[in-house]
Amino acid sequence: MKKIAVVILNWNGQKLLEQFLPSVIQYSPEATVYVADNASTDNSVSFVQSTFPSVKIIQNTGNFGYAKGYNVALEQVEEEIYALVNSDIEVTENWLQPIITLFENDATLAIAQPKILDFKNKKMFEYAGAGGGFIDKYGFPFCRGRIFDTLEEDKGQYNDVIDIFWATGACFFIRKEVFRALNGLDADFFAHQEEIDLCWRAFNQGYKIQYCGLSTVYHVGGATLQTGSxxxxxxxxxxxxxxxxxxxxxxxxxxxxxxxxxxxxxxxxxxxxxxxxxxxxxxxxxxxxxxxxxxxxxxxxxQTQKENYYKINSIVYRYFIKNGKVFADLFKN
Known part of the structure; x- marks a missing residue:
């Protein structure tokens, strides 16, 4: 059995699978690739079965959303590391190896994410996750490379490996044993911020979360639920x-x-x-x-909630009042 499972959650996403699954298969020789289908009514499942026979299919019995959809599907996946990858992600050559190395070299590492750039403008960071996630005192998430609607250009400034507070669900790596110890994602969320909740629970339990800028993927974003919805x-x-x-x-x-x-x-x-x-x-x-x-x-x-969860008091104040539009601006003065 391979050490890592790349699991793509799908619901009526045949066109996305046609476009992005080939890169995942081509550049993921270290992994077993799964498509977890949330009871699609299009031809997603038959398309994958006929076109990519090496991909394993998990068929959920309903459209359970992101959280429950992954929880149910991952009960059937036994690889040591799960890579939860959106269906609108284009991966790059050798994208897995730097992250696998992190997990192999640090037994305390529980969760990780790669660099997330914009598929439509590959010089720019993408909204969901960018260069690693943090949170302020009042629960507002922000990223290196993306604060609210301001995105940074990728100039190599985040080609590093650092501890972060949360990793994006667009491309989310987690040890199987940790995912199960934390009882997975909170299914009540259905979609959005469930990965931050999972990371916060992991943080409260003392697990380490990291960003790996040595691995890059490109994300379309908004392919399943539009930004203006x-x-x-x-x-x-x-x-x-x-x-x-x-x-x-x-x-x-x-x-x-x-x-x-x-x-x-x-x-x-x-x-x-x-x-x-x-x-x-x-x-x-x-x-x-x-x-x-x-x-x-x-x-x-x-029973355990840690105090030092936030990096700054108010990202709203820093962004709108102090004009902190990029991550480096947040810590001036």
Missing amino acids: PMKTFLNFRNSLWMMTKNLPTRKLFPVLFIRMIFDGIAGVKFLAEGKPKHLWAVLKSHFYFYTHLPKYLKKRN
Whole structure:
């Protein structure tokens, strides 16, 4: 058995598989390649079976979304390291070897991600993950190479290996034993920020997470749920509140949540001013869901929550008030 499994979650994504699966197969000789299908109604499964017979198929019984879809599929995968790879990822030659080496040389490493560049503009970092993820005090995620909607050009500034707080679900490596010890992704999230929640839980348990700039992949982004979708807004706002409820240190839980809700209110007003009432409604709906499910998520809290989870106090303040548009600007003064 090979040490690593590249697992691509698919739902009605035949065109994406036609475009991107060949590069995964060509450049992943170290891995067993799987397509985990979320009950597609197109010809995805038959296409893969007939065109790429070396690829193993896992057929889920429903469209379970990202989190449950992977949880169910990975019950059937026994390789030591899982690589969860979006169907709109183009990999590059030797992309796996630097990350495999990291895992082999450091038994404490649990999760990793490569450099994520934009498939449509390969000189630029891509929104989802970029050069490694961090989080601020109020639960706002940001990356080296991407802060809110500002993307950096790749000039080799992040061709390094560093510890990070979260790795992107677009191309997410995790040891099988850690994934199972943490009970996988939180299926209630369905999609968006479930990988940050998983990384936060791993961080609270003392696991190490790293970015490897020696490996590069290209991501289309928004291929399954468009950036301007109110559903995406709803999932991001709701899931962020749930994630914080599960993982914040006890003494910070309600004070930080209260301030985060104020930020969310400001975002809602901004959506309204921009003529996006559906996005305002998505924010309001996300808060309603949060309130009605709060007891459930309080019960999901682990006994251990570490204090030093954030790198800066407020990315919102640094970005909008102090003009910290790129990662290096955040730590001036």
